[in-house]
Amino acid sequence: MNFTLGLALAIISMLLLSIQDLILARASRIIGALRVSFWYLFVSVIIFIGISVILFTKMPVNTYTVGLILLSGAFSAMGITSFTKGLSVGNISVVAPIAAEWGMVTAILGTVFLGEVLGSLQFLLIAIILIGTFLAAVPNGGMKRGKKLLSGVPYAVSALIGWGIYFFILAILVGQIGWFDTSFLPILATVMFLFAYARVSHSQLKPVKPAFYEVLAVAILSVLSLMAYNAALLFTYVDIVAPINAAAMAITVLFAFILFKERLSVKQLIGIAMIIAGIVALVA
Secondary structure, three states: OOOHHHHHHHEEEEEHHHHHHHHHHHHHHOOOOHHHHHHHHHEEEEEEHHHHHOOOOOOOOHHHHHHHHHHHHHHHHHHHHHHHHHHHOOOOOHHHHOOOOOOHHHHHHHHHOOOOOOHHHHHHHHHHHHHHHHHHHHHOOOOOOOHHHHHHHHHHHHHHHHHHHHHHHHHHHHHHHHHHHHHHHHHHHHHHHHHHHHHHOOOOOOHHHHHHHHHHHHHHHHHHHHHHHHHHHHOOOOOHEEEEHHHHHHHHHHHHHHHHHHOOOOHHHHHHHHHHHHHHHHHH
């Protein structure tokens, strides 16, 4: 394994995802989180189809592989719908930090089921990154208390589990169908499940023109980020790639501070510093 290359791709994926989340937040305020999630993923599928035609990639026919693709789509949709629902009924100060810890779930699954073993120093650095992610994801003002706190927690935990399992399944698929199809096909399955969810829950998915450019930008960034993430899995452990990718939410907070002058609490600054220190130490 080329550990350095894998780590570089993981960091690239994280940076792309953090910019994506920044634009996604703006688009969500225009047409709603579920709608923008569906449409940017739908556009991502179109982009992937175009790339697939150019590369002449072959689709998997193995029943087991198809089952994993559908399962990954179901868990991805579970993460998205749980997170958006959690934000609608609970506090972002509670939902975001909990959901951001999906990298911990993926890392645990990688250790248990893929037999990935980290060195003591690597384990410590990953733990620092995960703790930093939690601290940085807590908005300025801290975690709120009261009924709204409890109402958002179940959905945040559901998102944590959904995304954690989704990214773990991607690690399995990369070994079976390669990094490109692993980037493309689970997203196609996710769109199918989100459409089914919208039909059952009577959610509105009609596109709105004002968010067109935001959705397009998010889709392009999503495609690039996913390809970098799955390519990273060819060179290093998912135990390392997933926590770095999950730290994107914290880097988004940093970008918001730099670009939009949003205030950061001491807790957030400490969290961001922990993430950067952990990643730099991994590279060294």
